[in-house]
Amino acid sequence: MKYFIITIIEKGRKRKEQVKANDKMSAIKVAKQKFPNTIVMKAEETAPPLEETMGSIFKGLKKALKGKIPVNDKISTIRQIAVMTNAGIAITDTLEDVASNTQNKQLKDIYTNIYNDINAGNSIATAMEPYRDEFGHVALAMTKLGERTGNLSESYHKLADILENIRNNTAKFKKAIRTPLITLAAMAIAFTILIIVVVPKFKEIFARFKTELPLPTQILLFLENAFTHYGIYILFGLIGIIVTIKYMYSNNVNFRYQMDKLMIHPRFYLINKAIFLSTMHKYNLVFSELVKAGIPVSEALTTAVGMVDNLAIKEKLLSVNSNISKGMNLAEAFELTGLYENMLLQMIRAGESGGQLDTMLGKVTEYYDMQFQDLIDNLAAYIEPIMLFFLAGLVLLMALGIFMPMWDLGKAVKNG
DSSP: OEEEEEEEEETTEEEEEEEEESSHHHHHHHHHHHSTTSEEEEEEEEOOOHHHHHHHHHHHHHHHHHOOOOHHHHHHHHHHHHHHHHTTOOHHHHHHHHHHHOOOHHHHHHHHHHHHHHHTTOOHHHHHGGGHHHHOHHHHHHHHHHHHHTOHHHHHHHHHHHHHHHHHHHHHHHHHHHHHHHHHHHHHHHHHHHHHHTHHHHHHHHHTOOSOOOHHHHHHHHHHHHHHHHHHHHHHHHHHHHHHHHHHHHHOHHHHHHHHHHHTSTTSTTHHHHHHHHHHHHHHHHHHHHHHTTOOHHHHHHHHHTTOOOHHHHHHHHHHHHHHHTTOOHHHHHHHHTOSOHHHHHHHHHHHHHTOHHHHHHHHHHHHHHHHHHHHHTHHHHHHHHHHHHHHHHHHHHHHHHHHHHHHHHHHHHHO
């Protein structure tokens, strides 16, 4: 939601009011409803009021301090609800039991509030709506499906399966990337120590040379001087840059979009492929499972795209629903995104024409899962040449920087 300054005329007097709306046209419409019997002149977008900004900051800090609810705790409580409702236990008794047994304080408070809301006459989906950020779009969709079909147990079993699949892939990727990152960090620390400890011992010798030092030696001396005299500033500068990037990524939509777009650029070896495959697998997994569960395609698309974190990919997938509403079939809408291979489009097209869309979407999901698993399983093999190249570069720089002046000195002595 954005804020707009509305210029209106009432009884011949001009004044300005502030309204909240999605866009300029909506702001004018809101102003006409809010201030009847007036003439709305124009609407200009403005910054949020200070109290709103401060409120958002405090809300963000409060949420950050609380931290995210561990996915394992969420899956555990969802499984418990599925099992208990399947056994015929009333949903109110189930939620009361889940709230009292869970060890996570956030979940305990959330389920207690949901229990109270249901006792007050609200539906489960309505009671869960305020906790959309905590549970996710797919949890709300499966809850609505469970209420609509009268089979909450089956919906929650399927929901737990989806969350487990996403969790397992995320954990597998983090595990695969952990070793290379630790190795790179160790190499960087070792190189820094060598620069600070070894290079100064040769510095006095190099200072006696009357000739210009080779480029590798100049680089080493520059790094030694920077690390020795400005090391603490460099360290805090790097930390500051990282914190700033993280803050901007979390709070600035345009910055996040540009970063997400950069991350899937072909120049980002492996990173772009990992992000693309994991995102497309998660999107198609949720979409296919929702379609299989009987949720309308339009609603399933909206829910599935809510699971996409990368804004550049999300922007393309958001166009699918709008193109379908214009009369396109699913395969055509997916083709326009440029995200699907021709083989996958043919499978979706065949599923639509043959009445087996859910089956074909499952095959598409399996394809992305297979590609992602192959990438993770061979990640070490893909990264190893990069690490060897990086290590060889550091060793070569150190060796040439130290020994090249020695060779030059030796030649000078020999010629003399």
